[in-house]
Amino acid sequence: MVKDTASxxxxxxTVLARTRIAGLVDVFIERRTExxxxxxxxxxxxxxxxxxxxxxxxxxxxxxxxxxxxxQALAALLGVNARELPAFSTPAxxxxxxxxxxxxxxxxxxxxxxxxxxxxxxxxxxTAVPLHRPELAEITFPDxxxxxxVWPPPLPGEEEAPEHPPVQPRPGTxxxxxxxxxxxxxxxxxxxxxxxxDLLLRGASPWRGRQGDRIxxxxxxxxxxxxxxxxxxxxxxxxxxxxxxxxRLLTEGTLVGALADRESAxxxxxxxxxxxxxxxxxxxxxxxxxxxxxxxxxxxxxPRNEARIEVxxxxxxxLEPASGAIVLQVREAYAxxxxxxxxxxxxxxxxxxxxxxxxxxxxxxxxTLPVAEPGWCAKEGEVVPTGxxxxxxxxxxxxxx
Amino acid sequence: MSHTDRLLPALQGASEELARHGVRFEVFARxxxxxxxxxxxxxxxxxxxxxxxxxxxxxxGRGRAGFAAxxxxxxxxxxxxxxxxxxxxxxxxxxxxxxxxxxxxxxxLEHPAADPAAQEALTxxxxxxxxxxxxxxxLVQVRVLTGTSTAALATGEGFHATAHAGGSVVELLVAPxxxxxxxxxxxxxxxxxxxxxxxxxxxxxxxxLATTGGAxERQLxxxxxxxxxxxxxxxxxxxxxAREPADDAWARIRVASAWHLVDERPGPTGLLPLPWDxxxxxxxxxxxxxxxxLRERFATWELSQRTGLPPGGxxxxxYRHPPVPGPANLVVLAETAVSQPELLRLLNAGFYLAVPAGxxxxxxxxxxxxxxxxxxxxxxxxxTTAHPLVELRGSFPRLLRGLAATGGDTESFSLAGAVTTPxxxxxxxxxx
Numbered sequence: 001m002v003k004d005t006a007s008x009x010x011x012x013x014t015v016l017a018r019t020r021i022a023g024l025v026d027v028f029i030e031r032r033t034e035x036x037x038x039x040x041x042x043x044x045x046x047x048x049x050x051x052x053x054x055x056x057x058x059x060x061x062x063x064x065x066x067x068x069x070x071x072q073a074l075a076a077l078l079g080v081n082a083r084e085l086p087a088f089s090t091p092a093x094x095x096x097x098x099x100x101x102x103x104x105x106x107x108x109x110x111x112x113x114x115x116x117x118x119x120x121x122x123x124x125x126x127t128a129v130p131l132h133r134p135e136l137a138e139i140t141f142p143d144x145x146x147x148x149x150v151w152p153p154p155l156p157g158e159e160e161a162p163e164h165p166p167v168q169p170r171p172g173t174x175x176x177x178x179x180x181x182x183x184x185x186x187x188x189x190x191x192x193x194x195x196x197x198d199l200l201l202r203g204a205s206p207w208r209g210r211q212g213d214r215i216x217x218x219x220x221x222x223x224x225x226x227x228x229x230x231x232x233x234x235x236x237x238x239x240x241x242x243x244x245x246x247x248r249l250l251t252e253g254t255l256v257g258a259l260a261d262r263e264s265a266x267x268x269x270x271x272x273x274x275x276x277x278x279x280x281x282x283x284x285x286x287x288x289x290x291x292x293x294x295x296x297x298x299x300x301x302x303p304r305n306e307a308r309i310e311v312x313x314x315x316x317x318x319l320e321p322a323s324g325a326i327v328l329q330v331r332e333a334y335a336x337x338x339x340x341x342x343x344x345x346x347x348x349x350x351x352x353x354x355x356x357x358x359x360x361x362x363x364x365x366x367x368t369l370p371v372a373e374p375g376w377c378a379k380e381g382e383v384v385p386t387g388x389x390x391x392x393x394x395x396x397x398x399x400x401x
Numbered sequence: 402m403s404h405t406d407r408l409l410p411a412l413q414g415a416s417e418e419l420a421r422h423g424v425r426f427e428v429f430a431r432x433x434x435x436x437x438x439x440x441x442x443x444x445x446x447x448x449x450x451x452x453x454x455x456x457x458x459x460x461x462g463r464g465r466a467g468f469a470a471x472x473x474x475x476x477x478x479x480x481x482x483x484x485x486x487x488x489x490x491x492x493x494x495x496x497x498x499x500x501x502x503x504x505x506x507x508x509x510l511e512h513p514a515a516d517p518a519a520q521e522a523l524t525x526x527x528x529x530x531x532x533x534x535x536x537x538x539x540l541v542q543v544r545v546l547t548g549t550s551t552a553a554l555a556t557g558e559g560f561h562a563t564a565h566a567g568g569s570v571v572e573l574l575v576a577p578x579x580x581x582x583x584x585x586x587x588x589x590x591x592x593x594x595x596x597x598x599x600x601x602x603x604x605x606x607x608x609x610l611a612t613t614g615g616a617x618e619r620q621l622x623x624x625x626x627x628x629x630x631x632x633x634x635x636x637x638x639x640x641x642x643a644r645e646p647a648d649d650a651w652a653r654i655r656v657a658s659a660w661h662l663v664d665e666r667p668g669p670t671g672l673l674p675l676p677w678d679x680x681x682x683x684x685x686x687x688x689x690x691x692x693x694x695l696r697e698r699f700a701t702w703e704l705s706q707r708t709g710l711p712p713g714g715x716x717x718x719x720y721r722h723p724p725v726p727g728p729a730n731l732v733v734l735a736e737t738a739v740s741q742p743e744l745l746r747l748l749n750a751g752f753y754l755a756v757p758a759g760x761x762x763x764x765x766x767x768x769x770x771x772x773x774x775x776x777x778x779x780x781x782x783x784x785t786t787a788h789p790l791v792e793l794r795g796s797f798p799r800l801l802r803g804l805a806a807t808g809g810d811t812e813s814f815s816l817a818g819a820v821t822t823p824x825x826x827x828x829x830x831x832x833x
Contacts, residue, residue, distance in 0.1 A: 035489075044491065048470075049489050050470050051469070052472040053472050064449075066452035067452065067455055067472035067473050070477075143764055144763070202542075203541075204582070281449075320758075329762060347764060401792070
């Protein structure tokens with residue numbers, strides 16, 4: 001794969017700084033390419049390619065964005081004559097990978113595979129900061145579930161057909177064992193989203209004003225780490241051009257940090273560096289990158305004999321900040337009997353509250369693993385790739401509905 | 402320069418490149434311009450102006466077909482999309498409809514561009530109306546969006562057509578004195594159609610309806626869905642109907658006679674009429690459900706060749722996507738529009754779901770859905786207990802056979818496509 005070095009961007013940034021465009025905060029340019037292979041029965045039915053490029057100009061309280069990266073298009077966004085801008089170039093779109101080389105055998109239960117490459121730069125003052133992100137692999141399943149990893153996608157293991165058809169779980173409040181993929185979604189909703197600076201400042205987070213408080217009985221440590229470029233949310237610099245740095249959010253259950261962009265950082269008293277954009281047409285906002293969760297003293301093995309249900313994956317999770325209600329939509333789960341998987345369960349809902357979960361996380365267990373969920377994270381319709389590393393979690397006090 | 406003129410370089414660049422390679426082809430270009438204005442509780446304003454412009458190509462020849470799209474309006478973008486589409490060719494049947502089927506069913510007038518002053522005035526008037534409204538509900542944020550789009554489609558066989566669309570949306574984030582914050586969505590063809598006093602009255606009433614209370618027991622019961630709750634469910638239903646069930650499964654589905662669901666693609670009703678479908682076939686009305694049964698289905702030309710369904714049901718969510726079968730301008734016709742008090746009387750015992758609290762979740766394979774909403778329990782036709790968050794669950798077959806009545810309070814929404822619906826009274830869905 002060829003990745004050109006950007007050229008002329010520093011000169012462009014210098015010219016923009018010299019031009020003194022009223023209220024100019026920064027200019028964001030991005031190139032992105034995707035290829036989606038549509039699959040059925042382990043065969044490729046169609047291949048769709050997308051080449052995107054564009055720019056966004058941010059001024060005080062105003063964002064103007066447009067597709068296309070020609071000098072004229074950028075000049076129109078800046079409100080200057082194209083002749084005032086120097087010539088610049090951006091990395092060429094790379095050749096997409098050959099799926100047949102990456103995955104010689106395609107699983108029959110995959111609906112599509114998508115590869116994504118992106119490159120961006122922030123022009124701020126007289127500097128141009130290139131942003132590098134990992135190439136992504138998205139797998140879609142027939143039920144619409146999407147798993148996100150860095151490219152190449154992991155080869156699937158052998159799958160055993162379930163012996164019994166799924167059954168509805170009994171309503172109640174059994175102890176539930178969350179596998180790392182499900183635990184990652186819970187941590188993302190419980191710790192990640194609510195510590196995004198704009199939500200904290202708007203009062204849309206239960207953790208507003210709670211810095212220094214112990215919010216989980218279980219001594220979990222959670223770090224937002226964009227430097228983990230082996231995970232989908234990685235980047236070398238954030239979408240405002242700040243160098244990527246790990247940010248500790250929770251230390252052994254105690255709140256110690258928040259995610260901030262330039263706008264929210266002063267009010268929160270933390271550094272910026274967590275700004276992300278869903279694309280050129282959205283403004284940067286504080287967002288989760290990769291949430292890495294570790295436990296102080298994890299059990300060596302998942303405690304299946306202490307739970308009645310094992311949840312493998314969730315299809316979604318939400319935290320309602322005002323009421324503290326947490327709703328987890330379970331996609332794949334098993335009833336446990338004597339520490340063994342007994343029967344598969346049909347999709348169901350787990351309902352909890354912040355109060356119940358703060359004390360209801362009973363234990364964490366190894367293996368602590370990188371997982372493909374929550375993957376794409378949506379906030380008011382703006383979607384960014386995220387990654388996670390999580391342990392197994394034994395949870396009480398959540399209701400099966 | 403008109404909006405259509407701005408699409409020409411990309412259309413021409415792509416067409417020339419594809420013509421050189423001797424394939425059948427179709428080029429689609431689209432320019433979408435939108436102006437967003439966000440006003441926060443403290444009066445701070447933030448503007449966002451976006452211009453989404455790109456070109457997509459479908460190519461077909463020698464038993465192979467491919468699709469690709471590229472951003473930008475220059476000839477270079479057109480050439481890039483064309484070359485990428487040629488690179489994407491894989492063995493597949495020809496997906497392109499024959500020239501003889503293509504056409505346009507209406508005029509193509511451009512919509513007026515967004516007026517920033519009018520947007521600002523609307524946000525200010527909404528903030529003032531909220532401040533004066535009873536009940537201490539706080540307007541945390543108001544977002545106003547005005548958008549227009551122009552699309553053009555050309556084929557290698559000489560067909561060319563253009564289309565224009567536009568609309569306005571107001572979204573409100575409201576904090577009642579207690580309980581969950583609520584999100585409201587109002588859509589109309591123009592900003593002038595959205596009256597701030599009326600929008601405020603409805604949002605405040607709904608936000609204060611269910612602020613405290615617990616979850617109800619899980620039960621099968623009758624429900625009255627306000628238009629804002631019904632709309633995403635109707636879209637999800639239509640999208641589900643766009644999938645490909647086995648023919649016998651389709652024929653077995655029982656449909657209540659109260660259903661009269663149409664995709665009013667040519668208008669004039671509905672929020673977003675267009676003169677042609679996603680492949681350039683003249684827009685026509687598709688009757689999805691009426692007279693107690695399912696009727697027409699969405700089909701692209703390629704699907705019609707495999708299944709025998711009539712084509713003309715293609716949509717393009719954006720230039721980035723190939724045409725797919727699906728809804729464009731859904732309308733639930735309320736032929737017997739029942740008043741709200743009468744609907745509550747007909748409901749008798751059950752739940753009135755007033756405000757959605759999240760998206761509809763669908764299991765595509767089983768057709769089961771779930772939707773969270775603020776609700777009020779109803780006994781003897783009267784509201785009794787408030788429930789800030791309930792979950793409505795069911796299956797699309799159950800929704801199709803359970804519709805008992807429709808209200809006279811039709812509203813339009815801009816969701817995944819446009820949808821216009823009144824309140825729906827549905828028998829026997831699960832509430833928890």
